[in-house]
Amino acid sequence: MAEIERESMEYDVVIVGAGPAGLSAAIRLKQLDADLEVVVLEKGSEVGAHILSGAVIDPCGLDALIPDWKDKGAPVNVPVIEDKFYVLGEAGKVGIPHWPMPPFMSNHGNYIVSMGNVCRWMAEQAEALGVEIFPGMSCSELVYGDNGEVKGVIAGEFGKNPDGTAGPGYEPGMELHGKYVFLSEGVRGSLSKEVIAKYNLSDGKEPQKFGLGMKEIWEIDPAKHKEGRVEHTMGWPLGGNAGGGAFIYHIENNQVYVGFVVHLNYKNPHLFPYMEFQRFKHHPHVAALLEGGKRVAYGARAISEGGYQSMPKMVAPGVALLGCSVGMVNVPRIKGNHNAMLSGKAAAEAAHEALQAGRASDELSAYETEVRDGAIGKDLWKVRNVKPMWSKWGMVSSLAMGGLDMWTNQFGFSLFGTMGHGKTDAASTEPASHHKPIDYPKPDGKLSFDRLTNVSFSFTNHEESQPCHLRLKDEDVPVAVDYTSYAGPSQRYCPAGVYEFVEDEGKPRFVINFQNCVHCKTCDIKDPAQNINWTVPQGGDGPNYPNM
Template sequence: MQERDVMEYDVLIIGAGPAGLSSAIAIKQLNPEISVCILEKGAQVGAHILSGAVIDPVALNQLIPDWQHRAPQLATAVSQDEFFLLDEDTGIKIPQILLPPQLHNDGCFIVKLGEVCAWLASEAENLGVEIYPGFAAAEVLYDDAGAVMGVAVGDMGINKLGQHKADYALGMAIHAKYTLFCEGARGSLAGDLENKFALRKDADPQHFGLGVKEVWQVKPEHHHLGLVQHAQGWPLDNSTSGGAFIYHLPEHQVAIGYVVHLNYQNPTLSPFEELQRFKTHPKIRGTFAGAKRIAYGARAIAEGGLQSLPKMTFPGGILLGCSAGLLNFPRIKGTHNAMLSGMLAAPAIVEAIANDRQRDELIAFNTAFAQSSIWQELQQVRNIKPAISKLGTLAGTMYAGAELWLSKLGINTPWTLRHSTPDNTTLKRLNSVAAIHYPKPDGVLTFNKLDSLMLANVSHDHDQPSHLQLRDTLIPITVNLAQYGSPESHYCPAGVYEIIQHHDAPALQINAQNCLHCKTCDIKDPQQNIHWVPPEGGGGPLYGAM
């Protein structure tokens, strides 16, 4: 049996996102002699990064205090902040004075997060960090004591039948004293670690939303640099929670997106189509008159909050950023907490290596995290997500506003609401709901999924094993289609799942080459029958302006 080549580092980081890059930079700032390697499954740093994004600069200010002077092109200061409650025909703008202060965006910046990550990567490389894009970590490796000792990179050059092609290459093993998992929401290796080390033993299930986003080039008269708009209400009903964002970027570009929380009940709902409907609202469509759509993408976000946090440390490593789930749900901001978590890990790792320790559990990180601003922030807003899930959008939002105001006044509610129902169990049977019939796209303001994919620059080698694996090949027809009307063909924002007729019987066709790596199928499938594993490194979307 062929043996893997092995590379050795002090620290291995999985994922070149905000958490991983910040941790690498912070480690090198503390001790330049520590060797640090980052593996990134995207073809380049930022290729798979998608977020709104309005960021709180607190972490960036700490990590690189002069970043605004050195990279002024990265961020646009928020100049105006608006929040709307919409019905089908009109909407109400909530006065800023009525919004809890935590929801204001004063001092925040609009960014394209992929560009921020690319810049952070260059800073990390200047400090001596080695970054390898196009290499997907496929398997966690353990030493004889059961501690994490690194990862194996996915093999290359395997065809659909599992046979070696002429260019086959066995993925190398990368060993490290400590391995940091920064894969983003619903990381495949993070899931393996949660199971092996029972990291979720004391936590509620993680909860997710799916964000679908477009970037448009708009006419100058419709552009307001630095304007930030958020909206709740139509087109979702009161029992389905979610919301929209519109951010005005430089060069007359506008980012628009819709987040649908994945505890929704109607199996015919399509988050992609909800974004298309949202754009047609009378208060929204004017911005896009005469405009051109230039980018598209989608990504799941972890929004369960404090109650859903797993134990983050285990022998040999840590879960960081959205792999753990550090989003501040009501603020719709997680980048600063992801970065801060990576920076918080750095001293514990540097201290352990300085004392010739390796692959133990970094208890010092847990202590620091419990005393950090991340914990305090998540503690303050811990009841918001479960309140909206339990009470519905209208009553839940009113409850959230009251609790946020009380928190700002220094009054913290003594109770903690739980949300123990996983997102995949919330769908109702098809025969008990009113099916949603979406309007046909006009090709000007609204579009279909396949046309949108061209703007995501998706690429996978067609002759490779599908990275979307079915644990039971019968369930898509006998359960999903029969009971729910094939929800995967609705929630997937890339048209990956399609019911076709095969030998006069329905069958599920998986168009894996379309996959945006959003992870929604791995989250929302009713019986958790779809298992997302990394495809060959470098595959997937190539986001440029997201």
Template sequence: MEFDVVVVGGGPAGLSAAIKLRQLNPDLSVCLLEKGSEIGAHIVSGAVIEAKSLAELFPDWQNRGAPLNVTVSEERLLFLTKDKAFPIPAFHFVMPQMDNRGNYVVSLGDLCRWLGEQAEALGVEIYPGFSGRHLHIENGRVCGIVTGDMGIARDGTKKPDFTPGMILRAKQVILAEGARGSLSEHAIHYYNLRAKCDPQTYGLGIKEVWEIPKEKHRPGFVQHSFGWPLDTQTYGGAFLYHFGENLVSYGFVTGLDYSNPWLSPFEEMQRTKLHRSFSYHLEGGRRISYGARALSEGGFQSIPELAFPGGVLTGDSAGFLNMPKIKGTHTAMKSGIIAAEAVIEALKDNSVEARTYLPKLKESWLWKELYKARNIRPAFSKWGLLKGAVYSGIDSLFLRGNAPWTLHHKRADNESLYRAAQFINSPYPKADNRLTFDRASSVFLSNISHDEDQPVHLQLLNKTLWKEVNLRHFASPESRYCPAGVYEVENDGSGNESLRINAQNCVHCKTCDIKDPSQNIKWVPPEGGSGPNYSSGM
């Protein structure tokens, strides 16, 4: 199949790019590929967003019925100890990036579904349930993407419903897969796009959606916390948003540059709910959804080269998340809009590369916003929680992001783990099945669709290396950092240990691909349509 442009990824960046392409040139043939079963299937909801990119895309978005109905009405930032919560006074003044006044608490899945409807109305061809297996490259140029085969059995044989993958040819490809996208990583490595930037650093965001009693619901209430339960050298914190019809989005982000191999982001997320500042909101309610995904936290200095022969990177595939704001939707959408403009110009000039993409970004508010936020995240990695917080206040309040220096990320997240013997393995509290839960019951709420008779998409490249490195030195950290219970250490009773991979549990967060110490675990796309299915309204 041939198109003018193929967009990979049905999130905010990809949908914005596809919409803008058709707005600029209604005669352009545009195909959007989404590996989830439908648009929004892989987006667990409850987010605070700025609407300025949406307003650039659709100035009349309110009249069009965009699902932005709840404005932020109250906001708190807390520093937690085990038993107490200390509100940070005047944090809007000290950290203006965290000011959410005028922003909206939304179901991000519903917003993407709405954007999908707008895209289809403009003539974009959307194909959900198809994964991009690899880039199609001819003579050094990306000429399209190849979708994954359907109907391959676990042993590699073809099942009766076998359907081969197809080449979707395109003059330009826009990669908008989110953090650690497989095709994006293919392009980054093939064209050496990270040669001039810092390593990317990531966070693992784990999120639950709760339905709570109506009398406890406070539409537009927003709360963030830092401090307990993480130690002072580990970046992260919790968030809680009231939105929709008696819904609360609760979540926890852990920086994946942590060093303690015994740490479990999932368990840290669960026990934070026991703190009164969060349990108060959730008691009497019930969980209705669960999910996780990696976030690109590196910011400005970790942005790779963005254009390559035949395509561009955009959204979180490129790393446009503003971590101090804890927001990426508005930046992802803006990058998609600019990518579309640059691709249009490349097509008009019959150019192999969208050379105007970076200059256009540098002229935009997006580039200025990320530049001013560039020193906040690395400050926490360099100096830890307390000193990092002090520096962040100085950088934001007095320097306004214009410091004459730039702090850097020195290493990738997989290089940050210390050996297990250097830390104490302190057991986490058992789930009470009221506020806290185990992985199995959590993954059940992800509504995963996964045919077990397909090739395992989580590939352990070298079993011996896993034993020598992961097990011996780090006590199998993948069994703790995975939020879905995919990895388990098995013992055959004779002292022989092996790694069991429960691929059917995978929620597509990509943490294993990022954090594995020797990069011995490789995440490849499973059969299209596999993975979580987060329902509308959540």
């Protein structure tokens, strides 16, 4: 496409992504200086439309940012009153007591929330302070300055033809320039990937590790509902095929969040994470809860699991990575929203200090220092070995050794030092010839559902005339490599049925149904050949989660 002329707008800070990290940064900036020009750009149709999280939230992030959040009506209303942990077998369960675990593993004082609704409320607080928030604005490109610094982003480009040329209603979008740009895109954001690669921010770090989280919201029989109850499970149905686990959270209005996480370093390409989730709901313990109820929403997203040793450098000239763009999930606690909020607050304070000193577009080293040495770093340092232990030694051994390691880390030392992760999740996938196919029961339409039916409950929509946002580096690789050597794992690892191989004159042909995409980014992570590049579709497209 020829050089495009775009209008530009100038801000003090441009924030990409209206999740907990981006909104926290926006709020803190305006708390520090009401005159700062701050804009938040969100690719979802509204704030919260693309937010999916468990979620049991540690309120320490909210406490630090908006101490009177209760008085201001934050949708944080269901305290955890019962906390259970089970290891499942095919027909039964064994309860695991909490007493062997360090105190920080307790959910006492935490709340069950919809993070989508929390973000909607945070957006209201930000706008009341004067923050400009533009939903439906995908940020498709970075803008670089004359010295190689990140100067801004291009947002709001609409109307391209499928081949990438300008269509009849083409809108070129705008350049939004900032003295600093914050990327809070969530896991595996396309702009964050570019920044990490351009500035070599992951050099010397362990590879980032990921899980695929899938979630359904169910309305259940009021007689079975126990508001404030939290359950976590491990074991069946995954067994030794993959790491992972499940959660059941009892929220208000006789609803429960039912979630399932599969660690993406699994070896067997025949593994079907979505069908493992559907199978889980047929466990007697889970089925007894859900029978007679109805599923009202579905969604999926990737989760960063690498922890402290996988966090890349967070700053480069003019830009800072926030929240899950860095990877701040405490894996054993199954919590990251508090750290996302604290990271946004820390980035805002570093940017404010720089602007007060007359600086712009440099590296916000004070932000990096605060994350690594402050509350976030301390939270993640204590649990840094849990994920690599699980990957190397399996569930049972990692439960025992991980518990011991978390205890000793409370006192400043570890018997294991800092363990590495080894391979990326993509490189962990082994050829199909090394493994047997897995036979999955057919969904019954009552407790378990086929993917396309469930995707309709994510309220996903993409304008079909736009270019496909799932881009192949080499169009021959899916058949020549993935299908031939790995039995086409993309048709299984995607929780939305985006990818399929169809017979065309007796030969397999790769098909991308990008309209189904729920923006989980698993394909970008798990594809063995690393041939799929997830990019943003035009603004407003994708899932429309009501209260995930």
